[in-house]
Amino acid sequence: MKEYKPNWLFKHRHIATCFPTLFRKIKVDYTERERVTTYDEDFIDIDWIKQGSDKLLILCHGLEGSSRSKYIQAHAKYFSERGWDIIAINYRGCTDVNLKPYAYHGGMTMDIKLLVEEKGKNYKKVAIGGFSLGANMVLKYLGTEKVPKNLICGFAVSPPCDFFSSNEKFKLRSNIVYSKRFLRKLKMKSEKKYETHPEWRELIDIEKIMKAKTIQDFDEAYTGRFFGFNGALDYYKKVSSIQNFRDIEVPTYILTPLDDPMMGEGCYPYEECKKNKNIKFDTPKYGGHVGFPSFKNYPYVLEENIYEFVNSVDK
Structure with missing residues (x-):
């Protein structure tokens, strides 16, 4: 894994958090949007990058984000350039008004389960990753659902696991x-x-x-x-996904910087992670909340390290 070595500006936790959202210029051309009917007759919109791969990465955004969130686009770009098909989820209500009075919450796994099982079933290998609220959703899914055999790993960046x-x-x-x-x-x-x-x-x-x-x-x-x-x-x-860590059965990478302004002490579950050999928990000194910015617009160390982890499982 590459060490994140920020300059003095990005050692400030709030600048590290906000800079990518405000100033990073990155754009991915998704190949198509698909509206998927959910188990309870609602819908979610997913954005695809299809290029005939036998490997699929499913990306889950944070609270009130979307497939256009900078961190989602960056990972979609980085992985697709290396041969992966991509699904970037837009949660219920994050595109159009959805069909139910409720939308989504931080532990909602049924839509993730639907996509992994239905859209991922024709792929040889599937990986799933989430950021912030979406990171907790991914960990909750991995710790509470019986995942299909072709799901090889998961990753979670800055999960509010407590x-x-x-x-x-x-x-x-x-x-x-x-x-x-x-x-x-x-x-x-x-x-x-x-x-x-x-x-x-x-x-x-x-x-x-x-x-x-x-x-x-x-x-x-x-x-x-x-x-x-x-x-x-x-x-x-x-x-809170921390209570389900013991039941995660696939290789899972959790990345939470020590200077993340939104993570309290309970979001650094050192002991819980030590008890499960499938979990790799990384807490770099700097990075902010889903940040890791650089004046080098692309790629960030974040995408490189996430890919390195997934690729190590993929071999």
């Missing part, structure tokens, strides 16, 4: 920019769903949602309610 710990970090004043950005997007999406589907208005407590001051407030008003949890704290307890 939601309690990550939630406490979001409450810090230093992280207010992130929490406000996520809240704004979540509220806009909820408001649009409320306006376009009058039949759901009795279900959606739009007043409580719009008054939310924190991510936890939103999860109390919306996420916990619509997915059958007993509020936000019950949601955090049940979706």
Whole structure:
């Protein structure tokens, strides 16, 4: 693995986190978009790069991201240039308003399971990777589902594997920019769903949602309610993937920089990872949250190291 050696500017955790989103110029031309019907008669949109490979990489974005998130495009580009077909998932509601009053949450695995089993079944080898919220979803999937034999490995970058710990970090004043950005997007999406589907208005407590001051407030008003949890704290307890690490049976790479501004102490599960020989846990000193920026636009060390891990399993 290459060591990340940032210059002085990128040793600042918030600059390392924000720089790629704001300034990185990268674009991938997906070959097609497919709308996939889910098990519960909703839909997700997936973006493909198809080039006749026998290997497929499935990429899962973070909270309110998409297939156009810079880190998703970078990994799609890097792996496709090395012969892999790509699926970049757009979670429910991340393209158009979806067909259910609920959308997705940080431990939702059924859509990942659908894609691995249905879209991956004709491939010799399948790998799956996630970032931030999507990283927790991937780890939850690997630790709770019986994965098919052709799924060779998984990776997770900056997973909030202990939601309690990550939630406490979001409450810090230093992280207010992130929490406000996520809240704004979540509220806009909820408001649009409320306006376009009058039949759901009795279900959606739009007043409580719009008054939310924190991510936890939103999860109390919306996420916990619509997915059958007993509020936000019950949601955090049940979706935290750290409790499922012992059951991960395929090689899995977890990468969480020590300076990640969104990860609390519980998101560094050294002991849990030591107990499972299938997990490689890497905690570099710098990198921020899904960052690892460089003035060299492409590739970043992040893509190179993720590919190195997957390629080592692929051999």
